[in-house]
Amino acid sequence: IITGDNGCGKSSLFRVICGLWPIVSGTVEHPPANELFFLSQTNFVPVGTLREVLVYPRVLKQSKELDDHLWKILEWSHMLEDSLDPQSADGKSKRLAVRGLKRGATMDDQLDWNRALSPGQQQRFAFARLFFSANPFPSATSGKTRIAVIDEATNGIAPNIEADLYERCHKLGLSVFSISHKVELKSLHDYELHYHANKEGSWDWIPLR
Numbered sequence: 126i127i128t129g130d131n132g133c134g135k136s137s138l139f140r141v142i143c144g145l146w147p148i149v150s151g152t153v154e155h156p157p158a159n160e161l162f163f164l165s166q167t168n169f170v171p172v173g174t175l176r177e178v179l180v181y182p183r184v185l186k187q188s189k190e191l192d193d194h195l196w197k198i199l200e201w202s203h204m205l206e207d208s209l210d211p212q213s214a215d216g217k218s219k220r221l222a223v224r225g226l227k228r229g230a231t232m233d234d235q236l237d238w239n240r241a242l243s244p245g246q247q248q249r250f251a252f253a254r255l256f257f258s259a260n261p262f263p264s265a266t267s268g269k270t271r272i273a274v275i276d277e278a279t280n281g282i283a284p285n286i287e288a289d290l291y292e293r294c295h296k297l298g299l300s301v302f303s304i305s306h307k308v309e310l311k312s313l314h315d316y317e318l319h320y321h322a323n324k325e326g327s328w329d330w331i332p333l334r
Contacts (some may be wrong), residue, residue, distance in 0.1 A: 142155065166277045170250060248282050310332055
């Protein structure tokens with residue numbers, strides 16, 4: 126986890142790593158770009174059906190197996206809620222609650238997701254896309270994500286859900302590189318890189334475990 130006062134350069138490092146800003150000096154080494162996944166402070170939800178935006182930028186043929194896989198990933202991401210379903214064994218089923226659809230969204234619904242999802246849902250939805258990239262369908266797909274770079278992307282998520290999302294990253298074998306001011310996130314990381322907001326550009330490398 127990278128920490129430091131506002132304006133010390135945390136997000137600047139994020140932009141350099143993901144190639145938005147040029148490298149002025151030094152070097153950045155990382156695995157191939159398709160093995161990296163970036164979650165930023167501002168969420169981007171592509172246009173398309175629920176299925177299409179979850180698998181983006183991949184293009185996959187619809188199948189029941191794929192949809193079952195995607196519903197499981199939405200559950201991992203805390204995107205689903207219980208709803209009454211008299212046809213199910215316990216009288217309940219899971220649904221994706223969105224604005225404007227009382228029945229909940231299906232994989233074939235194409236909505237303005239930036240409006241249909243609340244800010245907190247959009248942040249959890251970004252994790253759903255991360256989880257699919259790390260655990261794609263079919264499972265033999267090459268180019269699985271290995272490293273997630275997360276820049277203040279959990280500000281609208283409750284701490285218990287946040288901890289569960291990070292635990293899921295660990296279960297999927299992801300290395301997580303977080304930029305955050307949230308103290309509670311330190312317990313979910315192995316090391317802290319703390320920036321000092323001074324003209325010398327000094328920093329501390331702190332083991333957390």
